[in-house]
Amino acid sequence: MTKFSDLNLNPKVLKAVEEAGYETPTPIQAGAIPPALAGRDVLGIAQTGTGKTASFTLPMITLLHRGRARARMPRSLVLCPTRELAAQVAENFDIYAKHTKLTKALLIGGVSFKEQDILIDKGVDVLIATPGRLLDHFERGKLLLTGVQIMVVDEADRMLDMGFIPDIERIFGLTPFTRQTLFFSATMASEIERITNTFLSNPERIEVARQASASETIAQGVVVFKPSRKDREGSEKRSILRGLIEREGADCRNGIIFCNRKVDVDVVAKSMKKYGYDAAPIHGDLEQSQRTRTLDGFRDGSLRFLVASDVAARGLDIPNVSHVFNYDVPSHAEDYVHRIGRTGRAGREGRAMMISVPRDEKNLDAIENLIQTQIPRIANPLKGDATAPEAEATPEAETPKPTRTRTRSRNRPAASTPAPAPEEAVEQTEATPAQAEPRQEDAAAAPAPETAEPPAEPQKDSAQRGASNRSRGSSNRGRSRRDERDEPVVGMGDDVPSFIAQSFEERMVG
């Protein structure tokens, strides 16, 4: 098997890679690095989580390590669709360039120009940017792109979705014709095809092979429910969400909760906090400093739940997410794939649960059609009936998860439950006049965790599931969660389920 040491990377880069603990490149890295080092254009067709970032940063650093930057004339440029993604590429660059003298600047919106200006004036080797802020600098006459030797376009299909293609074309036009171009996209929409035909010259095309089916590591489930009243939909969905989280118990180490709208991100995050959960919102209307802080907290484990818009659906490298909750059914089927792709990474087991109301039926169909799988229907933790009598738990069905540490007693949740205080307590301790939460929520919530039906395993392959249950063993009460996750991780990227590795068209066709 190919090793990083076989790829002719600069020794200083190789050293940093080894220090980071990587030995074996992922397929996209093994495929893209050699032609990139040979100076060729590269067209990489790869989803997030495949190790894409290193497949362009490592050759870039190797190619640029000689020579130095002139004032206002960066030697290379990386374009990303979102600020967080750009920041992430910058972090990667810092890791792999740490033994070199190369410099970088991160040009993103939402932060002051001043520091960015100072860096550009001094001269940087690598510019990592979102298109808007880059063009802003250019129009102010602060920046010359005529010295760009290597240009990278990351997540091009998302740039297309976001209407950035004209900007990208313009930026291409500002760079020299002789530049080397590394272009990455998850899919090859016709517009993307057109761009690559125009701006890439005889590229080496690398398409990440679809993964073996064994990498199906995401257990999926959907709660299909009908709100008892239209105006209660929101509050009932929020109590279902809490019920799902409670049902997962300690297995739910952390999670991302996706909503379709920014307002709902705010409402859900506020509600979660009210009920004692450690949660924070992230979406594009929040201040950049807050976005950064929230994401950092989630990454380092100090924040348990991230309530997010699709700003966090793609590309962001957030390892170790045990759960993804789709509070809303995404209206673009591909977004579902991106959202749940935040869990079950690197061959680890992940769980993805969704809440669907009658209005979502069409979108749910489209998702199942896309992934060519029926998403298992799982029990509504509220039993679909907010007025159901309390304490109707059915112990005989309490089988499939022997290792659960969560409490199912009808009494108060035990101390081992890391979750929130019972709703009533919160209700009493909080003055609620100014809160956005409707009163009905409390009524709908009352029977929540305790009366939850046993978790119908939102599972796929029962054999696989059984194996992982065994590996947990009932004795793992005292084991650290880290131990459970100690499966070998190959390369610098993460394994992904097979359908994610397919192109959009492939998935549509089936």
Added chain:
DNA sequence: AAAAAAC
């Protein structure tokens, strides 16, 4: 129909 990205 919404989210993201420039002020």
